[in-house]
Amino acid sequence: MSTIRQRLSNFEFTGLGIPFLVLLIMAMLVLPLPALLLDILFTFNILISLVIIMIAIGTRKPLEFSSFPSVLLFATMLRLALNVASSRVILVNGHEGEHAAGAVIAAFGEFVISGNYVVGFIIFVILMIINFIVVTKGAGRVSEVNARFTLDAMPGKQMAIDADLNAGSITQEQAKKRRDEIAQEADFFGSMDGASKFVSGDAIAGILILLINVVGGLAIGVLQHNLSFGDASKLYVLLTIGDGLVAQIPSLLLSLATAIIVTRVTTSESMTEQAVSQISNPSALFISAGILAILGFVPGMPHLVFITLSLTTAGLGFMLIQKEEVIANETKQLEDAKAPEAPKELDWDDVDQVDLIGLEIGYGLIPLVNPETGGQLLPRVKGVRKKLSAELGFLVQSVRIRDALNLDPDIYHIVLNGVTRGRGEIKPGRELAINPGKVYGELEGIPTKEPAFGLDAVWIDPGQRDYARTLGYTVVDPSTAIATHLNKVLRDNAAELLSHDETQQLLNKLAEKSPKLVEDLVPGKMPLGIITRTLQHLLSEGVSIRDMRTIVETLSDVSSRTQDPEQLTSLVRPKLGRMIVQELLDMKDSLPVMTLAPELEQLLHNVLANSNGNQNVVIEPSLAESLFTALRSASQTVEDQGLPSVLVVSPTVRPWLSKMVRHRVSELTVLSYTEIPDDQAVKVIYTVEAQSKS
Numbered sequence: 001m002s003t004i005r006q007r008l009s010n011f012e013f014t015g016l017g018i019p020f021l022v023l024l025i026m027a028m029l030v031l032p033l034p035a036l037l038l039d040i041l042f043t044f045n046i047l048i049s050l051v052i053i054m055i056a057i058g059t060r061k062p063l064e065f066s067s068f069p070s071v072l073l074f075a076t077m078l079r080l081a082l083n084v085a086s087s088r089v090i091l092v093n094g095h096e097g098e099h100a101a102g103a104v105i106a107a108f109g110e111f112v113i114s115g116n117y118v119v120g121f122i123i124f125v126i127l128m129i130i131n132f133i134v135v136t137k138g139a140g141r142v143s144e145v146n147a148r149f150t151l152d153a154m155p156g157k158q159m160a161i162d163a164d165l166n167a168g169s170i171t172q173e174q175a176k177k178r179r180d181e182i183a184q185e186a187d188f189f190g191s192m193d194g195a196s197k198f199v200s201g202d203a204i205a206g207i208l209i210l211l212i213n214v215v216g217g218l219a220i221g222v223l224q225h226n227l228s229f230g231d232a233s234k235l236y237v238l239l240t241i242g243d244g245l246v247a248q249i250p251s252l253l254l255s256l257a258t259a260i261i262v263t264r265v266t267t268s269e270s271m272t273e274q275a276v277s278q279i280s281n282p283s284a285l286f287i288s289a290g291i292l293a294i295l296g297f298v299p300g301m302p303h304l305v306f307i308t309l310s311l312t313t314a315g316l317g318f319m320l321i322q323k324e325e326v327i328a329n330e331t332k333q334l335e336d337a338k339a340p341e342a343p344k345e346l347d348w349d350d351v352d353q354v355d356l357i358g359l360e361i362g363y364g365l366i367p368l369v370n371p372e373t374g375g376q377l378l379p380r381v382k383g384v385r386k387k388l389s390a391e392l393g394f395l396v397q398s399v400r401i402r403d404a405l406n407l408d409p410d411i412y413h414i415v416l417n418g419v420t421r422g423r424g425e426i427k428p429g430r431e432l433a434i435n436p437g438k439v440y441g442e443l444e445g446i447p448t449k450e451p452a453f454g455l456d457a458v459w460i461d462p463g464q465r466d467y468a469r470t471l472g473y474t475v476v477d478p479s480t481a482i483a484t485h486l487n488k489v490l491r492d493n494a495a496e497l498l499s500h501d502e503t504q505q506l507l508n509k510l511a512e513k514s515p516k517l518v519e520d521l522v523p524g525k526m527p528l529g530i531i532t533r534t535l536q537h538l539l540s541e542g543v544s545i546r547d548m549r550t551i552v553e554t555l556s557d558v559s560s561r562t563q564d565p566e567q568l569t570s571l572v573r574p575k576l577g578r579m580i581v582q583e584l585l586d587m588k589d590s591l592p593v594m595t596l597a598p599e600l601e602q603l604l605h606n607v608l609a610n611s612n613g614n615q616n617v618v619i620e621p622s623l624a625e626s627l628f629t630a631l632r633s634a635s636q637t638v639e640d641q642g643l644p645s646v647l648v649v650s651p652t653v654r655p656w657l658s659k660m661v662r663h664r665v666s667e668l669t670v671l672s673y674t675e676i677p678d679d680q681a682v683k684v685i686y687t688v689e690a691q692s693k694s
Contacts, residue, residue: 646670
């Protein structure tokens with residue numbers, strides 16, 4: 001019982017309104033109604049129409065009355081049901097007298113006819129023609145055009161929202177709200193296009209009901225009730241016109257409300273405020289007043305009427321001028337009051353910080369960002385961040401995507417710390433067919449270079465995708481091409497993505513499992529800055545920092561020997577040797593390596609030994625040129641065999657040589673002997689030789 005009472009207490013009786021209205025309409029269509037109930041319902045119908053048109057006049061934008069199409073449908077059905085009910089009463093009881101169908105119908109009929117049935121009938125027909133031809137037809141046409149243009153404008157509006165979101169002008173919640181408004185606007189005008197057909201159909205039905213009631217009433221009165229033709233005409237025409245008028249007035253009001261809604265221009269003002277502010281033009285009033293005055297002096301014209309209206313219009317013009325002067329004086333006073341205030345001093349809020357990672361795109365690439373148009377760039381970028389974060393060992397910061405008006409439509413820039421580090425050109429609507437080195441045919445399209453690695457590629461139509469793959473091409477969509485380029489740029493510059501904040505987060509995460517280890521190192525043995533620079537050195541050499549436990553243990557052990565980040569890096573790398581080698585090949589295989597010729601390695605060792613530990617060593621130019629040329633040739637030879645290019649040198653030479661070849665032979669990995677695990681099989685497949693040309 002308590003559950004039942006709780007449900008009854010929570011029941012919303014307001015939800016029964018629409019079902020009750022539907023049942024009432026069905027009852028009026030089937031059951032005969034007494035005259036008193038007809039009077040009440042006709043009066044209620046007029047009230048509903050007045051309320052609707054007042055709401056339509058007061059709305060500032062159409063979506064404020066988004067329920068209007070449904071309200072219009074029920075109001076139209078209510079009025080037609082009343083027409084059916086009143087027609088039944090008129091045809092059945094019309095012979096009893098003028099009040100047979102109720103006092104409301106009789107009063108409206110007598111008021112319009114005023115003793116002349118022919119004139120009354122003509123006036124009523126004119127009223128229906130105005131409703132059908134002028135108001136209803138115009139509102140229907142405007143609804144149709146609005147629906148068409150609203151649907152056509154949706155993609156552009158969606159792109160504008162996405163552009164504002166990517167530029168940071170609006171939040172995700174604001175963007176969602178604006179997208180919902182656009183969808184509601186399209187639904188509303190689409191519904192209004194259909195709802196306007198209800199209004200036009202209602203007007204046609206009113207004309208047909210009028211003719212049926214007149215003809216049917218005359219036939220029933222003369223043939224069934226033995227009334228004379230004159231008496232039947234007088235009685236049934238009065239009742240029919242009264243019935244039609246009491247229904248057509250609400251119909252005209254609803255038609256006018258429909259026209260008001262669909263012709264509204266969305267502003268922050270209601271229709272009344274908008275019209276008053278725009279029509280209140282003193283110049284127009286003075287010119288109109290002058291024309292009226294001239295017409296008033298024309299012989300035969302009603303001079304008093306024209307001159308009176310001319311003076312009234314001129315008076316309104318003077319009142320508006322005075323009002324504008326008062327507003328101008330108040331505005332000037334406000335400006336004068338603010339003038340003595342000193343300009344706001346600059347503060348740090350006026351200085352914008354550059355984004356750590358940014359992706360600037362031309363406006364032609366905006367569809368790639370919009371998921372509603374099939375854009376996949378956002379999930380691709382998110383996937384790049386997730387993959388890099390897992391591989392590098394720290395959380396890569398979010399990528400801010402924004403449209404840049406200074407770029408060409410199909411161009412994008414990858415920006416790190418406010419500096420462009422990568423750029424490329426994309427052809428929206430096409431796919432990129434990349435030549436991996438060996439293909440079996442040519443493709444029709446736009447030749448280009450793959451932006452990430454500079455490989456030969458062709459922009460092709462999507463329909464050529466399968467054919468291109470059969471020829472050996474690697475085919476990717478534009479979003480994947482950008483994401484691949486972004487992945488390479490971020491990986492190559494991983495050291496710049498790690499700051500003190502990320503290092504502290506890594507230490508905090510490690511402290512959850514090994515609190516004593518972290519507490520022992522920071523800040524007692526080593527400051528946070530030294531740890532950060534050491535991790536940056538590891539990342540710049542392509543070493544992941546996922547194993548923070550090993551890194552911190554090693555730093556804690558060697559902290560008393562050195563605080564130099566480069567030396568610390570060399571001491572940490574051997575502890576991570578197994579992970580470094582594992583990324584190069586399967587641990588079950590032997591590691592194919594290249595070595596330097598003994599005399600060449602001894603020469604480099606002697607040069608570095610004489611530098612007293614300074615890594616910024618300059619060797620003889622001809623020897624350096626010969627060395628790097630030989631390393632590039634050897635690396636290419638090894639990679640052509642499908643093997644990783646790995647050079648093994650002594651621990652003394654490795655830091656310097658790794659730094660020197662990083663941007664000259666980017667695909668080469670330089671290891672020291674101490675970084676290879678003891679149980680790892682090694683196979684020397686190439687010996688690099690170089691000598692001075694002098």
